[in-house]
Amino acid sequence: MSDHTERNSDSPEHTPRDFIRTIIAEDLESGKHKKLITRFPPEPNGYLHIGHAKSIVLNFGVARENGGITHLRFDDTNPVKESTEYTESIKEDVRWLGFDWGDRLHHASDYFDQLYAWAVHLIKEGKAYVDSLSAEEIREHRGTMTEPGKNSPYRKRSIEENLDLFERMRAGEFPDGAHVLRAKIDMAHPNISMRDPAIYRIRHISHHMSGDKWCIYPMYDFAHPLSDAIEKITHSLCTLEFENNRPLYNWFVENCPVPAVPRQIEFARLNLSFTIMSKRKLKLLVDDGHVDGWNDPRMPTLSGLRRRGYTPEAIRDFCERIGVAKRNSVVELAQLEFSLRDQLNREADRRMAVLNPLKVVITNYPEDQEEELDAVNNPENADAGSRKVPFSRELYLEREDFMEEPPKKFFRLAPGREVRLRYAYFITCTDVIKDENGEIVELHCTYDPATKGGDSPDGRKVKATLHWVSAKHAFDAEVRLYDHLFMNPDPEDVPEDKNFLHNLNPDSLNIIEHAKLEPSLSSSASGYRCQFERLGYFCVDSRYSEPGKPVFNRTVTLRDAWAKIQKQAK
RNA sequence: UGGGGUGUAGCCAAGUGGCAAGGCAGCGGGUUUUGGUCCCGCCAUUCGCAGGUUCGAAUCCUGCCACCCCAGCCA
Numbered sequence: 001m002s003d004h005t006e007r008n009s010d011s012p013e014h015t016p017r018d019f020i021r022t023i024i025a026e027d028l029e030s031g032k033h034k035k036l037i038t039r040f041p042p043e044p045n046g047y048l049h050i051g052h053a054k055s056i057v058l059n060f061g062v063a064r065e066n067g068g069i070t071h072l073r074f075d076d077t078n079p080v081k082e083s084t085e086y087t088e089s090i091k092e093d094v095r096w097l098g099f100d101w102g103d104r105l106h107h108a109s110d111y112f113d114q115l116y117a118w119a120v121h122l123i124k125e126g127k128a129y130v131d132s133l134s135a136e137e138i139r140e141h142r143g144t145m146t147e148p149g150k151n152s153p154y155r156k157r158s159i160e161e162n163l164d165l166f167e168r169m170r171a172g173e174f175p176d177g178a179h180v181l182r183a184k185i186d187m188a189h190p191n192i193s194m195r196d197p198a199i200y201r202i203r204h205i206s207h208h209m210s211g212d213k214w215c216i217y218p219m220y221d222f223a224h225p226l227s228d229a230i231e232k233i234t235h236s237l238c239t240l241e242f243e244n245n246r247p248l249y250n251w252f253v254e255n256c257p258v259p260a261v262p263r264q265i266e267f268a269r270l271n272l273s274f275t276i277m278s279k280r281k282l283k284l285l286v287d288d289g290h291v292d293g294w295n296d297p298r299m300p301t302l303s304g305l306r307r308r309g310y311t312p313e314a315i316r317d318f319c320e321r322i323g324v325a326k327r328n329s330v331v332e333l334a335q336l337e338f339s340l341r342d343q344l345n346r347e348a349d350r351r352m353a354v355l356n357p358l359k360v361v362i363t364n365y366p367e368d369q370e371e372e373l374d375a376v377n378n379p380e381n382a383d384a385g386s387r388k389v390p391f392s393r394e395l396y397l398e399r400e401d402f403m404e405e406p407p408k409k410f411f412r413l414a415p416g417r418e419v420r421l422r423y424a425y426f427i428t429c430t431d432v433i434k435d436e437n438g439e440i441v442e443l444h445c446t447y448d449p450a451t452k453g454g455d456s457p458d459g460r461k462v463k464a465t466l467h468w469v470s471a472k473h474a475f476d477a478e479v480r481l482y483d484h485l486f487m488n489p490d491p492e493d494v495p496e497d498k499n500f501l502h503n504l505n506p507d508s509l510n511i512i513e514h515a516k517l518e519p520s521l522s523s524s525a526s527g528y529r530c531q532f533e534r535l536g537y538f539c540v541d542s543r544y545s546e547p548g549k550p551v552f553n554r555t556v557t558l559r560d561a562w563a564k565i566q567k568q569a570k
Numbered sequence: 571u572g573g574g575g576u577g578u579a580g581c582c583a584a585g586u587g588g589c590a591a592g593g594c595a596g597c598g599g600g601u602u603u604u605g606g607u608c609c610c611g612c613c614a615u616u617c618g619c620a621g622g623u624u625c626g627a628a629u630c631c632u633g634c635c636a637c638c639c640c641a642g643c644c645a
Contacts, residue, residue, distance in 0.1 A: 017584085043645055078644065135643055142641055146572045149641085180643050190573040192641050201643040220645045244574055244640045266575090268638095273581080321593060323583050325576095328638055332581045335594050345607060380607065411605080420603060454603045465603050534604045561605040 036068025148188035229258035309539030309555030411463035
């Protein structure tokens with residue numbers, strides 16, 4: 001099944017980490033089930049997002065831990081909204097996340113014949129009937145949350161008539177909406193989903209899998225439990241909003257001659273601060289051009305996170321850390337970013353890049369001299385080795401790393417102050433060159449040749465180490481900086497007359513067209529990830545990059561104590 | 571106002587009658603050629619509220635309050 005490195009697989013399997021694992025452990029221990037089978041059942045009507053990742057990690061994870069298996073099953077019972085474009089993206093995303101369903105790829109549509117047979121079975125048992133009321137009339141008969149519903153006048157049709165009508169529905173004799181097959185349960189049931197729910201509707205539309213074979217399609221409430229039963233799913237894990245449907249789920253399983261009895265267990269779906277998870281709303285962002293597409297790096301879709309530079313390991317780690325419970329909750333985005341940085345810190349190579357360049361001339365460095373300095377690739381991983389970085393008389397430093405009148409807690413470069421250039425030399429600022437508007441255009445500094453490599457033989461200290469790039473050797477590239485797509489931690493928190501679009505962050509994308517990168521970055525391939533020292537983790541964008549002309553996305557910033565100090569000062 | 575759920579720190583989350591795990595965030599300190607990482611320390615006398623049972627209650631009982639879900643021929 002999963003072939004990724006199992007960082008957490010050493011966790012004591014005998015101590016369940018959540019209520020679902022506790023239930024499963026009991027069922028396995030009691031012998032109720034000999035083998036665990038779970039399933040991930042997406043409807044192919046959109047792209048997968050980080051919320052789906054929680055479900056995927058849970059379903060595949062719990063099976064793996066217990067020597068069980070997981071099916072990937074497309075819940076494709078509504079051809080009006082589904083397509084193969086979505087099934088393909090879903091398979092790609094599940095694979096990317098690191099999970100393998102093997103030969104267990106299924107579709108609810110694979111079971112249409114069996115489902116139809118069981119619908120006929122229910123009719124024969126007097127437990128289903130064809131209703132010919134209009135959709136609106138059915139709604140009127142349903143009652144309300146506090147009042148019972150009323151029986152449809154068609155509820156007492158004979159079994160023979162129901163059989164005939166249902167067969168003709170299937171044969172295409174009726175237009176959409178003319179009839180519907182309903183389970184005969186109890187129109188006065190306090191649980192509205194038990195008030196004779198529809199189980200088949202007429203839809204003259206071809207299906208992405210079954211083509212034009214059918215013009216009637218089963219409803220979720222009917223198809224899902226029975227598909228689970230057909231596949232002998234032992235534990236059917238879904239989100240809280242289906243809790244109301246569980247009695248119905250069980251009713252179908254109990255009233256059809258199924259080969260196994262699955263158990264539905266509900267858990268809270270993932271909510272993330274500064275993020276929306278609704279497929280409908282994400283689609284709106286795409287359709288209205290607020291983002292670049294489903295895989296825009298600011299989107300919470302798996303394809304968006306992937307393009308942004310997130311790793312599957314980090315997403316899995318996040319899903320494992322947040323746990324599984326029944327209480328509605330909103331996880332802070334910082335939690336996701338922690339898992340990301342945790343991995344990238346260990347694995348990403350370091351590089352130097354200057355986003356907002358300020359020219360610096362080392363006045364006592366020989367005009368035509370150049371040298372190659374050794375730079376460690378990853379201080380967290382000696383195996384990553386080192387590289388050479390060119391140094392010369394003219395350099396670029398980050399503008400924010402110099403202040404003419406530094407406040408007390410600023411310990412980077414300032415007039416007369418000495419700092420270290422990473423892997424290079426100590427330099428001291430001697431002059432500040434300004435243009436006619438008083439803007440700083442250049443700095444003059446001197447270097448101490450004895451500090452080559454960054455160590456001072458006399459043991460003197462500097463309070464800051466800055467990243468830099470040799471001007472002559474710098475490689476120009478576009479760098480895209482991302483911020484929260486929404487300004488409010490709760491995007492839905494808006495004034496009376498507004499919707500979530502009101503909270504869109506106008507500064508969620510900041511494009512730097514000419515960042516100065518160290519030359520080793522010029523040949524970076526799409527998807528390449530590294531840390532730009534002191535700035536954050538970046539990756540080569542898969543959409544805008546061209547051979548020899550990489551465009552970088554900022555995946556996430558580094559934690560920044562100085563930024564925190566500045567923020568507090570305000 | 572019917573039914574189904576859920577309330578433990580700023581955010582997640584264990585805990586199931588024996589004296590409030592862990593993570594994130596935050597704060598303080600140490601190390602550091604990234605103001606990163608790492609390390610150390612602090613961060614709930616109290617578990618939605620009020621009663622009750624008990625030697626002992628976040629855990630059991632009663633009542634109340636708050637929030638979420640359900641009236642698709644969506645899933």
